[in-house]
Amino acid sequence: VGGLSGSQVLGVTSVVLTGVWMGHYHGGFAWDGTEQEFNLHPLCMILGLVFLQGDAILVYRVFRNEAKKNVKVLHGIIHLLALIISIVGMVAVFDSHRAAKYPNMYSLHSWCGMATVVLFSLQWVMGLLFFLFPVASSWLRATYLPVHAFCGLGLLAMAVGTSLLGITEKLLFSIMSSYSRFPPQGVLANVLGLLLVCFGVLLCYIITREEYRWPPNPEEESLAVHFKTLTEGGSPTMP
Numbered sequence: 565v566g567g568l569s570g571s572q573v574l575g576v577t578s579v580v581l582t583g584v585w586m587g588h589y590h591g592g593f594a595w596d597g598t599e600q601e602f603n604l605h606p607l608c609m610i611l612g613l614v615f616l617q618g619d620a621i622l623v624y625r626v627f628r629n630e631a632k633k634n635v636k637v638l639h640g641i642i643h644l645l646a647l648i649i650s651i652v653g654m655v656a657v658f659d660s661h662r663a664a665k666y667p668n669m670y671s672l673h674s675w676c677g678m679a680t681v682v683l684f685s686l687q688w689v690m691g692l693l694f695f696l697f698p699v700a701s702s703w704l705r706a707t708y709l710p711v712h713a714f715c716g717l718g719l720l721a722m723a724v725g726t727s728l729l730g731i732t733e734k735l736l737f738s739i740m741s742s743y744s745r746f747p748p749q750g751v752l753a754n755v756l757g758l759l760l761v762c763f764g765v766l767l768c769y770i771i772t773r774e775e776y777r778w779p780p781n782p783e784e785e786s787l788a789v790h791f792k793t794l795t796e797g798g799s800p801t802m803p
Contacts, residue, residue: 567770568626574763575615581756582610589738589749597663601656606730608653613680613723614760616646618767621716625776640696643688650681673729680722687715717768724764731757 586593586603593607594600620642627635654677661668669675694700694708735753770776 567766567773567776568622571618571622571763571766571770574759574766575618578756578759578763579607579611579615581752581759582607585749585752585756589752595656597660599660599664601663602660605653605657605660606727606734608649608656609677609723609730610727610760612646612649612653613684614720614727614763616642616649617684617720617723618763620646621720621767621771625770628776636696640688640692643691647685647688650684654678654681671729671733673726673733676722676726676729680719680726683715683722684719687712687719717771720764720767724760727760728757731760 586607590603591600593603595604620639623635623639623642627638658668660666669678690708691712694705694712698705700708731753735750738749
């Protein structure tokens with residue numbers, strides 16, 4: 565319980581600090597093609613791809629005693645919300661760059677960010693087809709399940725890493741534009757980066773700990789039997 569509560573404190577604090585950073589040091593938020601529209605980008609990406617994506621993964625640890633179908637629906641809805649918010653963040657940065665006549669997709673941060681959003685979208689669609697409204701056979705679902713779980717953690721790591729690149733890029737740009745060795749917002753940006761790292765590490769800890777795992781149920785046992793049949797041969801009815 566302490567780990568779950570701690571993850572929420574770290575996640576919410578990260579989102580709030582992002583809002584304070586963009587609001588206090590960079591003029592707030594708008595949707596008019598200015599820098600204020602760009603400020604929506606970091607807020608949306610950290611809220612969507614880091615915090616909400618992390619919470620979508622955690623629902624399987626928080627609601628361990630609820631009906632699996634209901635938790636799957638919640639998992640999918642939170643991921644969809646994260647995807648929508650992240651798309652808003654992507655539109656904001658492209659729109660503000662176009663208005664300011666800045667080039668797009670020129671930095672490592674932008675490349676990693678685009679790859680993360682595209683792969684995240686694909687991950688959501690695959691999860692929808694394989695698990696929420698399954699169109700695949702049981703043995704194929706059993707084969708894909710560990711891949712889906714691994715990709716979920718991998719995408720969270722990509723989102724945290726891309727956010728750290730963006731924080732560094734934004735801070736360096738602020739330093740160069742103000743000709744200051746280290747502006748006050750640098751402390752806030754560094755703290756935000758550390759919080760994001762701690763959030764990601766704590767989520768990985770929670771997900772891999774046995775006490776947070778989902779208790780066995782007939783559906784998963786059935787998938788395990790099919791997976792064993794696929795990998796070891798024999799019949800699902802064999803002992």
